[in-house]
Amino acid sequence: MTETTTKAFLPPTRFAVPGRIAVSNRAAATWQTATLTEIRRETPHAATFRFAVPEWAGHLPGQHLMLRLTAGDGYVAQRHYSIASPPDDAGHIELTLDRVEDGEVSGWFHTVAQPGDSVEVRGPLSGFFAWPGDRPALLIGAGSGVVPLMSMLRHHRARGLDVPLRLLVSARGPEELIYAREYGEETTLVFTRSAPKGVAVGRMTTAQVAPLLAQEPSGGWEAYVCGSNGFAEHASRLLVEAGQPVDRIRIERFG
16 A cells, blocks of 8 residues: 555565566556455455556456555565456456465455555556457466456456357366356356366366367457466467467466
């Protein structure tokens, strides 16, 4: 938070796991004040934080931003976070953050932050993983890797786009499924450790990926994969084995 905020941001002894790699651009060089207006619990370890950012110039689904917290003693912590909200949510942005063990920034958000607090943000950043809604999109994510993909799904719904979109989501179990209430017929769920009765448990396989590629629309899919390093490599391998061209797979990884 900025120095004008009442509660102190106190960094712990160890840094949080680094965020996603940023690709800076000239249009997003100015820091802006973002005021926290709402906190929504998604899972026991993840929550969505909604901010009012009156001067936000907008973003494309899939882009991320830089967030900065400043302690009273001048200590600064910066992290990159994917934007969960769609571009049509004018003047507001939403971030969904996992609670990272020993994470100084995520820890502050999950234990200290309250509506009315302020932070600084700049962005949007990186156009590589962005999806403007102009081509069929096959989205594959695991854990918090679903965050930028949800921005794409929300954009698709808000605009009533006709372009095909499919989403494949992997989670350890139903209790850790972020945005559980928002998935529809376009989404296939994979549970790796526990699942509702009658639903198979196991790692994502070609059996889940191949049927989606078989529905290939005119012009083919643009695949977007987001998750941990291990998941990104695994999902990308499954896509290639199922016939997706390597040059049409976009990957965002973390951890």
